[in-house]
Amino acid sequence: MTSVHSIDLNADLGEGFGRWRLTDDEQLLSVVTSANVACGFHAGDAVTMRRVCELAAARGVRIGAQVSYRDLAGFGRRAMDVPPDELAAEVAYQIGALEVFARAAGARVSYVKPHGALYNRVVRDEEQAGAVVEGVLLADAALPVLGLPGSRLLELAGKAGLPTVTEAFADRAYTGEATLVPRGLAGAVITDPAAVLERSVRLARSGTVLSHGGEVIGVRARSLCLHGDTPGAVELARRVRARLAAAGVRVEAFA
Template sequence: MTPIDLNADLGEGFGRWRLTDDEQLLSVVTSANVACGFHAGDAATMRRVCELAAERGVRIGAQVSYRDLAGFGRRAMDVPPDELAAEVAYQIGALEVFARAAGACVSYVKPHGALYNRVVHDEEQAAAVVEGVLLADAALPVLGLPSSRFLKLAEQAGLPTATEAFADRAYTEQGTLVPRSQADAVITDAETVVERSLGLARFGMVTSHSGARIPVRARSLCLHGDTPGAVDLARRVRARLESSGVHVKAFV
């Protein structure tokens, strides 16, 4: 059975405001998608999360975003490709400083929110993100949705790629995520999330929004850190996977 990585979005605070329970989640996940200051996060937060991740042996990933603090990076934006490439590289570079200071490094890159969904289909924006990663480190792995333009372009550019699935998000029959603006886009029932996690990890299958069974082959499983009860849910998911014989291991 192929090992499965558990990743979570962490460091999603700003100043005195904190959204995610970083310390507790870092005791469960194997990879941390750290906000780099554009949708959330600030210098002190990035430093703290990198130090905690390094102490626990958790891989540090740069979660890059559109420049959208007010909208948490979830609003659609049109950013010129050259500007987006530079901003992606900028975010990776900022996080790398704190990762290195903690005795670790940035191990991968994952887009966030609106950017993540945009680069599934948008060739121009996907190419800009790939260019930004190449500017930062031409050997840096990227994490994204299976069959996305982003991963295809990254592969063509020589970047290592890894596919990702979401146990707490509804899927279309095409294997894309149901937009958060639609009803039931986020699955909140804990037992359902646990069972979907197991199905994705063991069989690479998930039930779509319409009830169809669809293949979603993924090396990493995302556990959102900004949902109520996120820590307890993450623990339940990991415990269920391991008790079912699934090896939980970082993908890089």
């Protein structure tokens, strides 16, 4: 597998509500090249969305709509069954809401990424993946979709003519099938900074990672995600970017 000489760094931002804030948006926006902005369904509100869009636009960071099931109480991480027509409309609704604030800041929504339970569901569920694709098409038929390599979401998005961008996770464990280990299982989130750094370089340069069971698996990705809600997220993100640079990997937004 050939080396990747550049990679995008994305993080989930705007994950607050009212006076409560989970992510250090301002600091993370000094590190990442793409911002997955919560659109109000799993986190985020109008004021937060506007603030993050203004900060991202000022720093030249791409703005992405992080769409989710309507689940504020569960942070979008609970399994839900939503009728396809309803899900498509809600995806378009979230993108449209963020687009207002992105354009007001002099930018625009540059891509779409599902969040949490929806992200994992559309890896294999054709009906839900199709609904997300329909929602993106309703909002903007040229929007790239960010997702897991080999997922039904990216397959259907590509067939519909949407640009697709593959993504890997430096701080999440993988199964032998190159899917994410469910968060409820031990070891699903990688908390050792040294391991995250090593995995980041390996993913960027060789497109491989060690699975939860110790197997070498292929995860060819154009974008690398770092979760903004983990303890020490800002410092870890800075270290990841520095380590990638030291390994000869350019950190830049995907084309």
